[in-house]
Amino acid sequence: MDEEIGAALPSGVAISWGLVKPSQRGPKRELSIQQIVQAAIAIADKEGISAVSMGRVAASLGFTTMSLYRYIPSKDDLLLLMQDAVCDVPIPVEEAGADWRESMREYVQVTIQLLRAHAWFGDIPVSGVPMTPNHLRFVDWALRTTRVLPLNDYEKMSVVLLLSSYARSCGILMRDMDRAIQAGSTPGAFSGLDYSAALKQLVSPEQFPNLYPVIMSGVYTEENAEQSPVGNDFDFGLERILDGIERYVASKKKADNGE
Template identity: 35%
Template structure:
């Protein structure tokens, strides 16, 4: 998906370096596992232990405690197994990250037939990616180490490229557009997650946090208004002290900031599409 540029889950060792190289394929062990090219153990030392259960346990830990809490030992404890027993199924934590990422990303939902035209389809694609990230905020905490290469990542990439079929753009430009839109989605989700985490840590809600921030900026700039004229004008409108643009501007869409940003990104793409059609 979008993330690192092209697909919602691209990152965590999807490229080379996630585990050792598989025998004869040139793919990392994690990719061989994700694509079903590695033979899975038929029976482990603990009854009921399986790769799917290990991945599910990792996702559950990441959702409740954050991706940093996902270790082979912690997953083994959650499953009531020994850490060594997990290595029959997963060669390393980085490989587990790849498998967790692909499972959480999932297959992209089918695009409705009524969504037509490159812009509408790309908007739909971006929103769908965002929903995945918002359901699994830990995904944006996994470092990006390579381009998308797992099954679900490439399915998202395929859908994004197909959305641009009628754009008239060259294939290379299409890829650049996906990187631009996917990067915007990932950055917006990461920013919102960071702000939310900070407010929660301080025990404040969005409204209180923004009012406090406005008071702070007002105090810091009031003694030197000539140094911060633009900030002083902004403070005078009251916009800085509200939690979202809906409160300040009367916008109907509660997702105003995301939609505003996505719209401006696509406005730029529209210029590129227009130039390609000349």
């Protein structure tokens, strides 16, 4: 039965579920799929996803490139297994009576942190729905945050997609900020704060009627970020998403009550 299921799945997915056994051909097996995946992650974390190749990973382990193919058929399979491996993070214990908004906040925050900790993760294009075990644990966790809401399965998955999309967008943006700082950019240059005075001279109300007041207030370049009444941009956006979900849930309850 396992072989039949494995044959119906993409090879990388089948490997992640332990449905494919490494080839027995060639020299005595001295590697493991986990060793190969962890070596690839170490390279990607340090040098980026472009540095990962079957040859580079094999060399880092002291083996030939062909020896890796007995465990993992292709680089695409390796990338899939790398993503699944870093999704193996502790899922918070579910607490009775937990506020669903706080649970969703925690899910988004952990997802953002994962994307920042493994900067290469967001460089791999999305190729389909999550199907590997650790990635599906993330989906299961996200669905858990919707359990107390009066939503059908379609609505729950739509909420998960909304939260995941926002987390991915924010995570990649924060990752790019991290990269810019690491490359030598200053926080002020990245936010535009270093150029605030110049922008106030260049941006006129005639040419930029909507942007001009925002520039002059200092909000555009975060001149008064510490005085912001809404917190940071990412938290503000997330809270508005949660407000929308809450309002939608309230409207469903009214409809169910015939109001």
